[in-house]
Structure formats: C-alpha cells, structure tokens
Amino acid sequence: MERRKILVVDFGGQYVRLIARRIRELGVFSEIISPEAGLDYFSQEEVAGIVLSGGPASLKMAGAPLIDSRIFSLGKPILGICYGMQLMAELLPGGHLKASSRSEYGRADLLIKEPVGVFQGITVSGGGKSPGKKVAKKSFPVWMSHGDSVEEVPEGFQVLAETKELLVAAMADSARNLYGLQFHPEVEHTCYGREILGNFVHQICGVTGSWNIKEIVSEKINQIRTKLGSRAGVVLGLSGGVDSAVTAALLHRAVGERLQCIFIDHGLLRMGEVQQVVETFSREFKLPLITVDARERFLKKLAGVRDPEVKREIIGETFVRVFEEEAGKLKDITHLAQGTIYSDVIESGEHSNAEIIKSHHNVGGLPEKMELDIVEPLRDLFKDEVRELGEELGLPAEIIYRQPFPGPGLAIRIIGEVTPERLEILRQADAIFRKELEKSRVSQQIWQAFAVLPDIRSVGVEGDSRTYGYPIILRAVSSSDAMTADWVKIPGEELDRISRKIVNRVKEINRVVYDITSKPPATIEWE
Numbered sequence: 237m238e239r240r241k242i243l244v245v246d247f248g249g250q251y252v253r254l255i256a257r258r259i260r261e262l263g264v265f266s267e268i269i270s271p272e273a274g275l276d277y278f279s280q281e282e283v284a285g286i287v288l289s290g291g292p293a294s295l296k297m298a299g300a301p302l303i304d305s306r307i308f309s310l311g312k313p314i315l316g317i318c319y320g321m322q323l324m325a326e327l328l329p330g331g332h333l334k335a336s337s338r339s340e341y342g343r344a345d346l347l348i349k350e351p352v353g354v355f356q357g358i359t360v361s362g363g364g365k366s367p368g369k370k371v372a373k374k375s376f377p378v379w380m381s382h383g384d385s386v387e388e389v390p391e392g393f394q395v396l397a398e399t400k401e402l403l404v405a406a407m408a409d410s411a412r413n414l415y416g417l418q419f420h421p422e423v424e425h426t427c428y429g430r431e432i433l434g435n436f437v438h439q440i441c442g443v444t445g446s447w448n449i450k451e452i453v454s455e456k457i458n459q460i461r462t463k464l465g466s467r468a469g470v471v472l473g474l475s476g477g478v479d480s481a482v483t484a485a486l487l488h489r490a491v492g493e494r495l496q497c498i499f500i501d502h503g504l505l506r507m508g509e510v511q512q513v514v515e516t517f518s519r520e521f522k523l524p525l526i527t528v529d530a531r532e533r534f535l536k537k538l539a540g541v542r543d544p545e546v547k548r549e550i551i552g553e554t555f556v557r558v559f560e561e562e563a564g565k566l567k568d569i570t571h572l573a574q575g576t577i578y579s580d581v582i583e584s585g586e587h588s589n590a591e592i593i594k595s596h597h598n599v600g601g602l603p604e605k606m607e608l609d610i611v612e613p614l615r616d617l618f619k620d621e622v623r624e625l626g627e628e629l630g631l632p633a634e635i636i637y638r639q640p641f642p643g644p645g646l647a648i649r650i651i652g653e654v655t656p657e658r659l660e661i662l663r664q665a666d667a668i669f670r671k672e673l674e675k676s677r678v679s680q681q682i683w684q685a686f687a688v689l690p691d692i693r694s695v696g697v698e699g700d701s702r703t704y705g706y707p708i709i710l711r712a713v714s715s716s717d718a719m720t721a722d723w724v725k726i727p728g729e730e731l732d733r734i735s736r737k738i739v740n741r742v743k744e745i746n747r748v749v750y751d752i753t754s755k756p757p758a759t760i761e762w763e
C-alpha cells in the first residue's frame with residue numbers, strides 16, 4: 237500500500253476535517269497537524285504534499301497564526317486554501333494582501349484563466365451539436381468564505397482564476413508546485429472540488445489512491461503484530477461501543493487468544509447495557525470476557541464531585557487503575573489496547589495547541605504514570621472509517637451502527653453530583669425516550685439520542701397536589717462525525733407521547749424539555 241501521506245495544517249478553519257476526509261476519499265492517507273509541528277515533521281520522506289487550511293484569523297491582525305516560511309523551500313507541493321493561500325502571499329516575497337472589512341460568503345462564479353495544475357482536465361460534457369463531447373469548462377460555481385484577499389501574487393506565481401469580485405481567486409508557481417485557492421474545494425457546493433483536490437493529490441503530489449479499507453485491515457494487523465511481538469499479551473477495555481468492538485476484532489485477528497477483554501461495569505451505563513454487551517460479545521467473539529463489577533468504587537470516587545472535567549479525570553484514572561489491577565491477575569500482559577479514534581485525538585487538542593473542548597476520557601484523562609504500554613489501532617481513523625472497518629471484519633450491524641456512547645457514561649449526562657438515585661431516574665427516562673424513538677420516522681436521522689438530568693427542580697401539579705421534581709432534557713442529534721451536529725426535528729405528536737410516558741412512569745420527573753441547539757455553538761453532550 238502507498239505509504240505516503242498528505243499533511244493538512246490546521247489554521248483553525250471549520251473545514252479542516254473535511255479537507256482531511258476528502259483526501260482520504262481520494263484514497264490517500266491524510267493527517268491533520270499543527271502549524272507549529274516543526275520543519276522536521278513537514279520534511280519527512282513520507283509527506284507527499286501539504287495543504288494549508290483556511291482559518292478564522294486575519295493576517296492583518298496581530299497574533300494571526302503563521303508557519304515557518306522555510307516550508308515553501310522544502311520542495312514539497314503545497315496547496316493553500318483560503319487563509320492558507322493568503323499566508324503564501326504574506327510570507328513569500330512580492331505577495332501582497334488586501335485587508336477587507338467586508339466578508340464574502342457563499343457562491344461565486346470562478347473563471348479559469350489558465351487550465352493547468354489543479355485545474356488540469358476539468359471538463360464538462362458539451363451539449364448542442366456535439367452532445368457528449370468533452371470541452372474545457374471555463375467557469376463554474378465555487379464556495380467562498382473570506383475577508384482579506386490577495387492583491388498581488390508572490391514572485392514566480394501566475395493568476396490561474398478570477399471571479400467578478402476577486403482578481404486572484406487561484407494562483408500558482410507551477411515550477412515549485414505551490415498552489416493557492418481562495419475558495420473551498422472541499423465543500424460540496426464547489427463544483428469540481430473533488431477533481432481539483434484530486435489533481436493536487438494525484439497529479440501534483442503524485443500519490444496513488446490505494447488507501448482503502450481492505451488494505452487498512454491488513455496494515456493494522458501487521459502493525460499490531462510488529463508492536464506486540466510474538467509473546468506479549470494485550471488487555472482491552474470493552475465498552476460495547478463500535479470503537480472498542482472494532483479494536484477487539486482487529487486485535488483478535490492479529491494475536492488471537494493473546495487478547496484478553498475486560499468489561500468494566502462502572503455503574504454509569506444505560507438500562508440493560510451490561511447484559512447486552514456481555515451477551516453480544518460472547519456470541520460474536522467466542523472469547524472469554526472478564527466482567528468486573530466496579531460500580532461501588534466509581535460511585536464512591538464520584539461522590540460530591542460536580543465539575544465535568546474532574547468527573548472525566550476521575551473516571552479515566554479509575555478505569556485505568558481497575559484495568560491494571562485486573563491485568564495484573566492475568567499472565568504475560570504487557571499492553572493495554574484502547575479504542576481511541578481520530579476525533580478523540582483532535583478534540584483533545586493533542587495534535588496542536590488547539591483549545592481543549594473536552595478531554596475525552598480515553599485520551600486526555602489518562603493518568604501520566606501508566607504501567608502498561610498503549611495500543612490504539614484506530615487512532616488515525618474517523619468514525620465512518622471505523623464503521624467500514626467493522627464491516628470488513630464481519631461485525632454485526634447492531635454493533636457497527638450502535639449510537640456512540642461516551643466513555644464516562646451517564647456521569648456526564650447528570651449535571652452536578654452523580655448518585656445512585658439520580659442515575660436510576662436518568663436511566664428510566666433515557667430508556668423510554670430511546671425506545672419510543674425506535675418507532676419514529678426520524679429514527680434513521682439519529683446519530684445520538686439520550687436524556688440529560690439537570691440539577692434543578694421545578695414546581696408542577698399532579699392531581700390536586702403540588703410537585704417539586706426534576707425536569708429531564710431530551711437531546712437527539714444528526715451528524716456524520718460528531719464534529720458538527722444538528723438537532724433532529726422530532727414531530728410534535730411524538731414528543732408529546734414521549735413526554736407523557738416519561739412523566740407518567742418516572743415519578744421524580746415532572747417536566748420534559750427538548751434541546752434544540754446545534755453543535756456548534758453547543759456540544760452534543762451537556763458536560
């Protein structure tokens with residue numbers, strides 16, 4: 237398999253992950269990286285090309301993120317997108333940027349002046365007298381989102397395309413393989429975006445598109461075997477979610493019986509989940525599963541804790557400690573496997589100096605002193621790639637398409653202190669909500685649906701009596717990778733039915749509210 241990769245330098249743009257996904261869809265491995273990664277990283281042999289992403293900053297303002305300008309002399313092809321292109325104009329001699337107080341968003345018609353480089357071979361079927369004939373397409377819609385613009389291209393560059401508003405909508409120094417696009421080729425609204433990125437990746441960087449799921453499976457298995465050698469034993473924490481299940485399937489293929497799975501019941505799981513995980517797992521893997529009842533231990537540690545990040549830390553740390561203890565009872569265990577995936581790594585800010593949004597418990601919450609070596613075979617894969625891998629490994633749909641469930645479980649869906657009573661209230665309401673949604677016509681749109689228990693009470697009336705109970709918050713979102721999400725428009729009559737069932741069956745709850753916030757500005761989970 238092609239080993240070379242494209243680095244996507246993250247300047248904080250909302251489409252950074254989309255760029256990485258698009259490149260992977262072209263069959264080429266891509267990696268998101270901080271601008272501060274250092275020249276050594278950028279100049280590695282396996283780096284076939286570099287994309288400088290867009291970003292919200294303006295180079296005309298102090299503190300805008302920069303990059304070492306020697307990157308342009310490494311001899312690697314570079315594609316600057318939006319802010320990335322402006323950065324080229326700012327850092328390379330002769331370039332000049334024009335500040336703008338007005339931003340241009342949305343559609344623009346791109347007129348290609350030089351159909352070379354990234355615009356090579358962009359053709360469209362001709363109509364009229366010669367239908368089907370391929371003719372060079374000169375103008376097509378693209379998606380813009382920028383304030384500043386390039387007024388003068390750097391020395392050695394030529395203008396490749398313009399729009400009505402922009403004299404320089406695309407530029408290139410073809411001799412040095414440096415390209416800049418003011419528009420976003422990665423978004424769907426840009427016509428030929430795929431072809432433009434494809435030209436960069438395949439033609440200009442010269443990487444073949446051989447990165448596919450079948451290859452990934454065998455590569456991952458080889459990597460695991462190399463890492464573990466012929467004797468090491470590995471212990472895996474199984475949560476029942478797709479990430480740990482795919483990790484288990486991969487490890488099982490790689491090292492067979494040397495994999496030992498431990499399922500820790502931390503007491504923060506949903507209704508019926510423990511039995512479900514144990515049952516599915518023993519049926520699918522036919523491997524002995526160690527189930528540890530650590531409910532009391534976790535709850536004791538969480539007693540009195542209200543801060544979400546502290547909860548995560550405690551759960552992460554206790555999890556690993558329980559693991560180490562259990563692994564210590566087994567023979568020849570040297571490694572701890574985890575189902576960390578790429579979005580966990582990105583959101584924990586590990587790849588850059590990005591602000592930490594939430595420390596995911598399987599990354600940021602890890603205690604510093606680990607007694608076992610870590611194996612994370614899914615660390616560079618996005619969720620949908622993990623699902624594809626699961627399919628390739630033959631896992632059943634009920635595991636692969638299971639809704640994601642956070643490692644810290646219901647603890648981050650209970651605002652304030654986690655107690656056995658409050659867990660029980662949440663469990664009941666959550667189970668009713670999810671069961672009702674199964675019958676709904678919106679069920680296909682749902683990425684995650686769950687209930688959240690806040691730590692406030694409100695007044696209600698039942699029969700002739702006043703009640704003072706908990707409200708419950710329902711949240712259902714659609715998403716493709718959890719990076720962004722929208723709330724699901726559950727029909728009013730269904731919400732009505734769900735609300736009645738919850739207040740009738742869960743006596744502590746006297747009010748039901750539905751969360752109608754997208755991500756951003758909210759996150760999917762409440763904590």
Ligand code: XMP
Nearest residue numbers: 595596597640641642643644718759760761
């Ligand atoms: P947020 O709330 O950040 O969640 O929008 C994005 C996705 O990540 C899940 N999530 C977690 N998963 N450990 C996990 O394994 C965690 O600490 C954690 N926090 C959030 C969340 O359910 C959603 O799918």
